[in-house]
Amino acid sequence: MSASGDDRSVEASIVARLRAAGCVDPEAEAAFVRRHLHTAHDVEHAVAARVRGMPLEQAVGAAEFAGVTVAVADGVFVPRARAAAVVEVAAREHPGARVVVDLGCGAGALAAAMAARLPGAEIHAVDIDPAAVVVARCNAWRHGFTPHHGSWWDGLPTNLRGRIDLAVAYLPHVPSGQVRLLPPDHRAHEPRRTVDGGPDGLAPLRTVLGEADAWLAPEGRLVTLLTREQARTAGGRIAGGDDEDAVVVFDRAAVRR
Ligand SMILES: C[S@@+](CC[C@H](N)C(=O)[O-])C[C@H]1O[C@@H](n2cnc3c(N)ncnc32)[C@H](O)[C@@H]1O
Known part of the structure; x- marks a missing residue:
């Protein structure tokens, strides 16, 4: 028509x-x-x-991400198209995953996209920001995952310890000194905590990797997105990305303390 x-x-x-x-x-x-x-x-x-000056997706209340549409709101991180590479690599790495978590889920875009790709999996999502969890709850109902409030692994139900096949995480990873270079509309409408990754941008990843051993299943892995430069420092296995970004996989065996 x-x-x-x-x-x-x-x-x-x-x-x-x-x-x-x-x-x-x-x-x-x-x-x-x-x-x-x-x-x-x-x-x-x-x-x-x-x-x-509000980011487009927050103004509309919706974001398109990796083949799904999720609700978003002012004050909650807007899903970025670049993070879709995490979803693609994770689903390819472990297509038989039964338990999946989205660490630092924001609106829950990664959890929603993983639910679309792994329909039989039990999917959980966690964020420290209550406003993000409220939005994730709306998306959870529609896309089929369970949201939780809390800090990284500690926010998840304890019965998931040692059972997580895939952890997907688009973590805050902008070095503190570079946060001021982000687009002004995003700086004004997304809390600093959603992007600031400490002096080299890797502080949240170090915290998450420090506990990964206790939560991942024996063949479990964590999949995240870093800049190419950060990926060289962080270790892990590069399994995708482009000239700027690297999808990095941390196998449980490699994070065992
Ligand atoms: C870069 S945003 C990514 C959000 C979402 N994964 C996405 O891609 O749309 C990082 C998220 O981590 C959350 N976060 C920061 N510190 C956290 C913590 N200690 N525990 C759980 N989530 C945290 C922030 O609130 C934010 O929603």
Whole structure:
């Protein structure tokens, strides 16, 4: 069905407002708004929030990630397309995984995408930020995973100890000194804790690896995304990525203390 004249003029007006606000790809953003919002009121609310500087996904309340759509909200980390590589590598590494966890889940995008790829698996997600857990709860109901509130492994039910086949984690890994270089809209609408990984960006990973031995199953593994440079320092096995990012796999055998 072709778009009506009214549709085209609504679209053109959204594009013009987004362009005037400095959005880099206003056509793609307008199409995203129209894909997810279907009343004039919702569209207006989202475009106004975007024009004021809110990240697009938070303004719309939805993010597209690795083939699934998840709810997002102001103050909760927006899933990044680059982290989809973690999901692809994890599902390829262990297609028979029975127990999967998403550490630092934010809205739960990785958990939702893993649920779509491993429909028989028991999937848990954990975050320290209560606001993230509230959003993850909405996504959990729709996508089929169980959210928890707490710090890394400690937030998970103790009956998962030694049983986790796959831990996927898009951890905070921006070196503290580089956080100020992130796009201003994200800095204003995502808590610093979602991105700041300490002096070299690897502090959360070190904490998580320190306890991984107790939680992963004998053949279990942790899959994460780092910069290429960080991956050289962190060790682990590089199993995917691109020129900038590396998907790094830590086998339980390699993290045993
Ligand atoms: C880079 S964001 C990734 C969020 C989500 N995995 C995604 O890709 O959309 C990192 C997440 O780790 C969470 N986080 C930070 N410290 C944590 C901790 N000690 N325990 C659990 N989660 C934590 C933050 O609240 C944030 O949601």
